[in-house]
Amino acid sequence: MKKLAQYTPFILPGLVLLFLIGLFARGLFLDPSKVESPLIGKPAPAFSLPELKQPDKRLDQGLFQGQVTLLNVWGAWCVACHEEHPVLVELAARKLLPIYGLDYHDDPQAALAMLEKDGDPYTAVLFDASGDVAIDWGVYGAPESFLVDKHGMIRDKYIGPITPEIIETRLVPMLKQLQAEP
Amino acid sequence: MRAAFAILALLYAGLALAIDSEPPFADPALQARYEQLTHEFRCLVCQDETVADSNAELAADFRRQIHGMVEAGRSEAEIRQYMVSRYGNFVLYKPPVRGSTALLWAGPFILLLLALTVVARVVRRRASAEEGSS
Numbered sequence: 001m002k003k004l005a006q007y008t009p010f011i012l013p014g015l016v017l018l019f020l021i022g023l024f025a026r027g028l029f030l031d032p033s034k035v036e037s038p039l040i041g042k043p044a045p046a047f048s049l050p051e052l053k054q055p056d057k058r059l060d061q062g063l064f065q066g067q068v069t070l071l072n073v074w075g076a077w078c079v080a081c082h083e084e085h086p087v088l089v090e091l092a093a094r095k096l097l098p099i100y101g102l103d104y105h106d107d108p109q110a111a112l113a114m115l116e117k118d119g120d121p122y123t124a125v126l127f128d129a130s131g132d133v134a135i136d137w138g139v140y141g142a143p144e145s146f147l148v149d150k151h152g153m154i155r156d157k158y159i160g161p162i163t164p165e166i167i168e169t170r171l172v173p174m175l176k177q178l179q180a181e182p
Numbered sequence: 183m184r185a186a187f188a189i190l191a192l193l194y195a196g197l198a199l200a201i202d203s204e205p206p207f208a209d210p211a212l213q214a215r216y217e218q219l220t221h222e223f224r225c226l227v228c229q230d231e232t233v234a235d236s237n238a239e240l241a242a243d244f245r246r247q248i249h250g251m252v253e254a255g256r257s258e259a260e261i262r263q264y265m266v267s268r269y270g271n272f273v274l275y276k277p278p279v280r281g282s283t284a285l286l287w288a289g290p291f292i293l294l295l296l297a298l299t300v301v302a303r304v305v306r307r308r309a310s311a312e313e314g315s316s
Contacts, residue, residue, distance in 0.1 A: 016296070035226060038270040105239065131243045138268035140226035140240055 037138050037157045044152045045136040052103055052125035064152040068178045071146045073102045076110035078142040084161035085118050092121035101125035104134040149178045204249040216252045224275045232275050
């Protein structure tokens with residue numbers, strides 16, 4: 001009993017230390033570059049943008065109605081987008097869902113050249129010259145991708161390049177679930 | 183040497199001024215509101231800089247948006263709401279006081295209180311030990 005009493009002054013500092021170690025360990029594995037989007041579960045922000053390949057055609061948020069869609073935010077200036085591109089081309093070939101592009105802050109010639117050279121996974125590409133629509137979507141870097149359900153609601157967001165792992169473990173299961181929804 | 187420093191200082195001053203490319207408002211009250219707001223938001227690319235201090239393209243876009251909204255007569259609360267609804271609370275450079283951030287705000291004070299209690303106890307124990315020995 002006396003022995004136990006001897007250790008009591010160390011109990012509180014010990015607990016505090018353990019708590020701090022836990023807190024710092026958690027911080028170590030959090031990725032600060034991934035900021036959770038408050039738009040998940042909300043309707044897709046409204047827009048009206050020209051199509052990159054047919055500039056006199058305009059598209060709006062109505063394109064999300066009736067189908068589960070992936071909106072991929074990219075630019076020819078973005079290094080990580082070039083890295084992601086072949087994965088998107090492969091995904092498009094599987095015809096699981098339409099992929100729409102949101103090309104922002106870009107030179108349209110450079111964007112078209114990239115699609116010409118590396119393949120075009122997009123059903124259509126929205127061209128956002130000023131980046132205003134990107135801000136409406138809470139985009140802060142590229143690439144970013146949004147999974148939008150049949151009713152035009154944003155259901156998931158992938159920050160950074162989409163990888164084959166993300167497709168298999170997150171996108172495809174979620175897609176199946178969303179497609180089964182009424 | 184001194185001349186070299188002067189030139190350098192001038193260069194840096196030029197650099198600091200060059201960040202914001204938005205035209206100043208004619209109304210000083212609007213200009214003040216704009217400047218205050220750009221200092222309030224975080225540039226999400228660089229994360230440790232405010233929108234006013236960052237050279238990132240995203241920060242320039244944010245400044246353009248904020249400038250437009252101030253010009254359109256939107257209130258500070260409306261502009262704050264606009265940013266938070268798109269980017270979440272993280273876009274606020276100073277986190278709001280909430281349940282989820284309570285520890286962040288109260289933490290340092292709790293730790294200080296804890297440290298003071300420990301010090302007080304040690305001092306008291308030493309004093310009583312000295313009394314006992316003398």
